[in-house]
Amino acid sequence: MPVPIYNTITVIGLGLIGSSVIRAAQSQGLAKQITAYDRDQAVRDCAKRIGLGDRVTDTLEEAVADADLVLMAVPVGAMASVAEAIAPALKQGAVIADTGSTKTSVIRDVAPHLPDHCQFLPSHPIAGTEYSGPEAGFATLFKDRYWIIIPDGVDDEAVSAFCQFLEGMGAIVEAMSAEYHDRVLAITSHLPHLIAYTIVGTAFDFEQQIRNDVIRFSASGFRDFTRIAASDPVMWRDVFINNADAVLEMLGRFNEDLTYLQRAIRWKEADKLEDLFSRTRDIRAKIKDIGQLD
């Protein structure tokens, strides 16, 4: 077993990500004590029942009072209020991290609330499933997956400990700026989710007969979109609101490209279609080559 990286960690928000962090930290012995908190009583009860962490507290203040690492795993729209609530209770030298899918907005929302005797280390695990809630988590969710950190202004010792913690869960740590993160994630994650939600919604708005047949014949392509369109609605609502500029920029590019193809279909320009369809083919092979295909 690895040496514990932290004496005490606290995870706030016991959804898919938060509960997976706790399971991974428990199974790898990465902290001497793990405290869990969720604002939802039913989630706290569930966490106790399934043994998430060493203790589940009923208040945020109690949850963070002893923590060396506080990990906020809540929707990005809730980060500001969590930061504000925990600030008075944070102990000297605590590191506060988050798992939000947008980084400039979280830094804007969280940093002003935290006391000077703590450090904020924004981060984002590139891992997930279409399932939500404390029972959806599992210890290997982060194994061989990237976990992005934004270490600007955080001291080396704190960054190093956090990296060891993430690597202890099996993650590959990658540092970058918040702005670059938000731009890359807008194209790899936010736009694909928006498109998937849209097309599933478009299908949903047909009359009953077609809607049923969309489900029956989904193996023909539609099914691939339904997985990510089943993701947590509140989490994703907050992502789009909080990374609006980058998402709108990517959406602009996507719309140009789609309009180009639409015109090629209308004018039966077969060469333009075949040219694109041939180029896109090898991207999947590259994803497989670097071990990011399940």
Next chain:
Amino acid sequence: MPVPIYNTITVIGLGLIGSSVIRAAQSQGLAKQITAYDRDQAVRDCAKRIGLGDRVTDTLEEAVADADLVLMAVPVGAMASVAEAIAPALKQGAVIADTGSTKTSVIRDVAPHLPDHCQFLPSHPIAGTEYSGPEAGFATLFKDRYWIIIPDGVDDEAVSAFCQFLEGMGAIVEAMSAEYHDRVLAITSHLPHLIAYTIVGTAFDFEQQIRNDVIRFSASGFRDFTRIAASDPVMWRDVFINNADAVLEMLGRFNEDLTYLQRAIRWKEADKLEDLFSRTRDIRAKIKDIGQLD
């Protein structure tokens, strides 16, 4: 073993679908003799090497001369020329079927070429993978998957035999009109492929750094689109050209819905986003309920 449904069947086009039909028919004993043909010499050589069918012929005429069932498993843009080429060699009472992803265009292109002593039974298996070619096929590809037939004007005996053949491969047979097929497939299959090709292309056109990171961080959503964007380029070029009207109609609806969401993001209308994202969630559960999730 089931009784053979046909004495002799001929499969033209030995890609994923054609080779899977042969493997399924072989493994289930659905025909006494299976003849295979592909216009590509290298594919014919491969078919011989891996034992696809009882014989592989070098000409279309020879391939179909004895066939009770001829299955055209070629891109929809190639159906007309195949039908024209085989017409003089078809035997009395032969049934000609196809596996094309568009049906009104295939009927328009094929029916005029066939002699009166044969019957044309258009069909479309709702099954596939992102792989192509004779070695990509497998005997269970159609198991528990829908196979749509357009039986208008074909006599009951011929339809019944073909249904037994399809059911022998494990498929669930569903009859409908060509127009309805093209409309439903435009939304379940053609539009999702177009969208996936577009977004993968959009990502591909970034500068090298972002393109690499799109691949590295693809687990965040993008990856789900790369599977169908790796599908056969010629097959899909032909689909869009030959189902242009229905695809453009669905694309119009999709664009309206996407513009609505784009506007909601720009104006930070969180409720509109959450409302849609909540509605789309249960479609995947329904796909699972009817057994169409792998």
